Amino acid sequence: MKPFAKRLMLGALLASVPAMLSAHRMWLLPSATVFSGTDSWVTIDAAVSNDLFFADHQPLRLDAMKVWQPDGTEGRLQNAMTGHYRSVFDVELDKPGTWKVGTQMTGVMGSFTVDGVEKRVGSRGGPLRPGQPAPLTVADIPANATNVKLFEMAARNEVFLTAGAPTTTVFAPTGKGLEFVPVTHPDELVAGQPARFRFLIDGKPAPGLKVTVIPGGKRYRDAEGGMDLTTGADGVVSVIWPGAGMYWLNAAANDAKTSAPRATERRMSYATTLEVMTP
Numbered sequence: 001m002k003p004f005a006k007r008l009m010l011g012a013l014l015a016s017v018p019a020m021l022s023a024h025r026m027w028l029l030p031s032a033t034v035f036s037g038t039d040s041w042v043t044i045d046a047a048v049s050n051d052l053f054f055a056d057h058q059p060l061r062l063d064a065m066k067v068w069q070p071d072g073t074e075g076r077l078q079n080a081m082t083g084h085y086r087s088v089f090d091v092e093l094d095k096p097g098t099w100k101v102g103t104q105m106t107g108v109m110g111s112f113t114v115d116g117v118e119k120r121v122g123s124r125g126g127p128l129r130p131g132q133p134a135p136l137t138v139a140d141i142p143a144n145a146t147n148v149k150l151f152e153m154a155a156r157n158e159v160f161l162t163a164g165a166p167t168t169t170v171f172a173p174t175g176k177g178l179e180f181v182p183v184t185h186p187d188e189l190v191a192g193q194p195a196r197f198r199f200l201i202d203g204k205p206a207p208g209l210k211v212t213v214i215p216g217g218k219r220y221r222d223a224e225g226g227m228d229l230t231t232g233a234d235g236v237v238s239v240i241w242p243g244a245g246m247y248w249l250n251a252a253a254n255d256a257k258t259s260a261p262r263a264t265e266r267r268m269s270y271a272t273t274l275e276v277m278t279p
Contacts, residue, residue, distance in 0.1 A: 070097025205235030
């Protein structure tokens, strides 16, 4: 992969961990999530903003975006475009079952001091301006550096689309990082009815994990209307949907189980957009 593409991937990663870095949230918004046949198309908006699903800050770069078909093999993004505030692309659902679309990224961020000057490792996102130097990496830290503080970041941001009957192959865990393994299928959510979702960290249940669920449309109401939930000992969280619509779900966790050299902390996040139907 070209260095420029890697910088964009890291920028997308940073946008995807809003609770850790800023008030901005990264989101994917599909035109719909449930389709009756295998001749359907879905259009997905991708952006970073304060108000969920209202593109007013910056687009989500698509270099790291992938499509997984119902059998787990890689599919295609089509008609992709990145504008000033959002990116847009299409996915053709030409096979029956549940598809996954999103990003799965890792990177290293932090800072160090040399000759009394603090320097940053990594990038905070977006393409480089003309003449702007490439962001520093761990390899750029000199031997005489002091106050080295590095953390490893791992983020997933996904949406699920179902053509015909739902399937579960795309939910198979990898055993790495923070993962979403639903008990209730995410394309079978109904207002007023409970849904149960399991979270794993490195393949094991993640108890005590903080999970935030926020309905879209904040721009048109005073209160955010979010729910702050916590997983049980089995890593499962239960959600009762107050109404139909699109919801943004986010979970985050920190630990010291790093794999990157010199990093002392691992920061993980997971986000998905879920569509809840009327009864």
